[in-house]
Amino acid sequence: MYRLIAIDLDGTLLDDKKTIPEENSRIICEMIDKGYEVVIATGRRYWSAKQFIKDIDSPLIILANNGNIVRETKNDEIIIKKYLDLEDFKMLIKAGKKRGLSPIVHVDNYDEGYDIIIEMDKTHKGYNNYLSPDEKRYRRVENYLELDDGKILAVIYAGNKKDMESFYFDINERYPKKYNSHVMENIQVTEALLEIMNPLGCKWLSLQEYAKQKGIKDSEIIAIGDDNNDIQMIKNAGCGIAMKNASEQVKKVADIITEKDNNESGLAFELRRVLKI
Numbered sequence: 398m399y400r401l402i403a404i405d406l407d408g409t410l411l412d413d414k415k416t417i418p419e420e421n422s423r424i425i426c427e428m429i430d431k432g433y434e435v436v437i438a439t440g441r442r443y444w445s446a447k448q449f450i451k452d453i454d455s456p457l458i459i460l461a462n463n464g465n466i467v468r469e470t471k472n473d474e475i476i477i478k479k480y481l482d483l484e485d486f487k488m489l490i491k492a493g494k495k496r497g498l499s500p501i502v503h504v505d506n507y508d509e510g511y512d513i514i515i516e517m518d519k520t521h522k523g524y525n526n527y528l529s530p531d532e533k534r535y536r537r538v539e540n541y542l543e544l545d546d547g548k549i550l551a552v553i554y555a556g557n558k559k560d561m562e563s564f565y566f567d568i569n570e571r572y573p574k575k576y577n578s579h580v581m582e583n584i585q586v587t588e589a590l591l592e593i594m595n596p597l598g599c600k601w602l603s604l605q606e607y608a609k610q611k612g613i614k615d616s617e618i619i620a621i622g623d624d625n626n627d628i629q630m631i632k633n634a635g636c637g638i639a640m641k642n643a644s645e646q647v648k649k650v651a652d653i654i655t656e657k658d659n660n661e662s663g664l665a666f667e668l669r670r671v672l673k674i
Contacts, residue, residue, distance in 0.1 A: 398617065399433070399617055399618070399619050399635060399636065399671075399672065400433065400434060400611075400613050400617040400618075401433065401434040401435075401436060401604075401608055401611070401613045401617060401618045401619070402428055402433050402434070402435050402436070402618075402619045402621075402668065403436045403438045403460070403600070403604050403618060403619065403620040403621070403630055403634065404425075404435065404436070404437055404438065404621055404622075404664065405438055405439060405621065405622030405623060405624070405627050406437060406439040406441055406446060406449060407439070407440075407441070407584070407623075407624075408583055408584075408622075408623035408624060408640060408642055408643070408659050409621055409622050409623050409627075409640055409659055409664055410425075410437070410449075410450075410659075410664055411449065411659065412659050412660045413585070413659065413660055415449070417449065417450070417452070417453075418660075418662045418665070419662075420662035420665035420666070421662050421664050421665045422452065422453060423665065424664070424665040424668050424669060424674070425453055425455075426453065426454070426455065427674055428668070428672070428674070429455045431674070433672075434458075434608075434611060434613065435457055435458070436457070436458045436459075436460055436604060436607065437450060437457055437458070437459045437460065438460040438464070438600045438604060438620070438622070438627075438630060439459070439460065439461055439463075440462065440463045440581065440592060440624075440626050441461060441462075442461055442462055442503055442507075442512040442513070442550075443459055443461035443462070443466055443468050443473075443507055443512070444507055444512050444534060445512075446459045446461050447459060447470055450470070456469060456470050456471035457469075457470050458470075458476070458607065460477075460600060460603055460604060460607070462503055462550040462551050462594070462598075463551065463592060463594060463598060463599055463600050463626050464477070464479070464598055464599050464600045464601070464602060464603030464604065465478070465479045465480070465550040465551060465594050465595055465598040465603070466478050466479075466505055466550055467603055467607060468507075473507065473508075476607065476610075477603050477606055477607060478505060479550075479594070479595040479597055479598045479603070480505065480547055480548055480549055480550065480595060481549040481550070481551070481552070481576075481593075481594060481595050481598075482595075483544070483545070483547050483549070485572075485575050485576065486502075486541075486544075486549050486552065487541070487542050487544075488572070488575075489552055489568070489572075489576065489593060490541045490542060490552070491542070492564075492567070492568065492571075493552075493554060493564065496560070496564060498523075498554050498556070498560070498564065499516070499517065499521065499523030499524060499554075500541075500552045500553060500554050501513055501514075501515055501524060501527055501528065501552075501553045501554075501555070502514040502515070502541065502549060502551075502552055502553075503549070503550045503551040503552075503553065504546065504548050504549055504550060505548040505549075505550055506536075506546075506548060510534060511534045511535055511536045512534050512535070513528070513532070513534060513535040513536070514535065514536050514537075514538055514541070514544070515528070515535055515536075515537055515538075516537070516538060516539070516540065516541060517537075518537075519532050519535060524555060525555035525556050525586075525587040526555070526586050526587055527553065527555040527586055527587060527590075550594065550598075551592055551593065551594045551598070552592075552593045552594075553590060553591070553592055553593075554590070554591040554593075555586070555587045555589075555590050555591075556587065556588065556589065556591075557588045557589060558580070558582060558588050558589040561580050561588075561589040561590065561591040562580055562589070564591055565578055565579075565580050565591055568593065574596055575596060576593050576594065576595075576596055577593075577594050577595060577596050577597065577598050577599050578591065578592060578593040578594065579591075579592055579625045579626050579628075580625060581624050581625055581626060582624070582625065582644055583623055583624040583625075583642070583643065583644045583647075584624070592626065599626070599629055599630075600620075600622075600626060600627065600629065600630045601620075601629035601630040601632075601633050601634075602629075604618070604620070604630055604634075605633075614635075615633060615634065615635060616635035617635055618630075618634040618635050618636075619634060619635065619636045619637075619638065619668070619671065619672075620633075620634035620636075620637050620638065621637075621638040621639075621640070621655075621664060621667070621668070622638075622639070622640065622643070622647065623639065623640040623642055623643040623644065623647060623659065624643070624644055624647065625644055625646055625647065627639075627643075627647055628646060628647055628650055631647060631650055631651050632650040636652055636653065636671060637650060637651045637652045637653070638651060638652065638653045638654075638655060638667055638671070639651035639653070639654045639655070640654075640655050640658060640659055640663055640664070641654060641655045641656065641657060641658040641659075641663055642658040642659055642660075642663075653667065653671070655667040
């Protein structure tokens with residue numbers, strides 16, 4: 398019997414227009430009504446994720462920034478937090494700058510009105526269109542290396558896949574176990590994203606931690622997603638579902654691949670079948 402359903406946002410719950418199809422919204426409400434624990438598990442920051450699901454008329458748990466911050470939408474209470482060590486952060490920044498890479502830094506300053514720290518103008522080409530020109534929830538600093546704020550959730554590099562994978566492999570070889578990282582490739586804003594976090598910061602570990610607080614076993618979890626940051630939770634959940642539009646790496650570890658993609662309410666179609674709703 399399944400008790401917890403973990404759902405990715407982009408490419409899974411959301412269609413390519415970044416809206417929730419009516420069928421997907423309906424299945425979430427039905428699952429909640431039937432007593433299932435529903436968790437939104439996303440690489441997005443909490444504020445952004447909360448905006449996307451605001452029309453769902455029920456409090457939800459959002460596992461944001463790939464599990465580095467987990468909050469409950471009813472009152473924004475923090476349930477789990479995992480920050481990147483400040484010295485490890487600065488070491489990473491130095492390594493990236495040697496390669497000419499410009500990161501975007503996600504921080505846990507939701508209550509202060511910003512979630513992102515940048516060094517350059519938000520439209521700078523070094524950010525590879527990661528930030529919207531309309532972005533307001535950011536703080537600009539002169540130098541990341543002068544930061545003394547320890548609430549760093551993730552360091553994001555955007556660019557071409559070759560450069561992102563090269564830096565990814567270099568970090569893992571030079572600093573084993575210092576960071577948790579992955580390359581995202583099933584995205585729209587740029588060719589690839591490299592996300593680097595606390596070594597225990599991943600969707601699955603935080604999802605597992607939250608489930609244990611609720612007395613839910615790994616075997617009682619369904620996880621559904623489409624990109625490489627979903628691999629661990631899809632691989633380890635009682636039932637791992639990859640979207641039809643998922644990356645090949647995700648599909649390789651999934652128990653089920655949806656018959657329909659994210660533009661066809663594939664999530665709702667598959668969950669109705671698995672849960673017999």
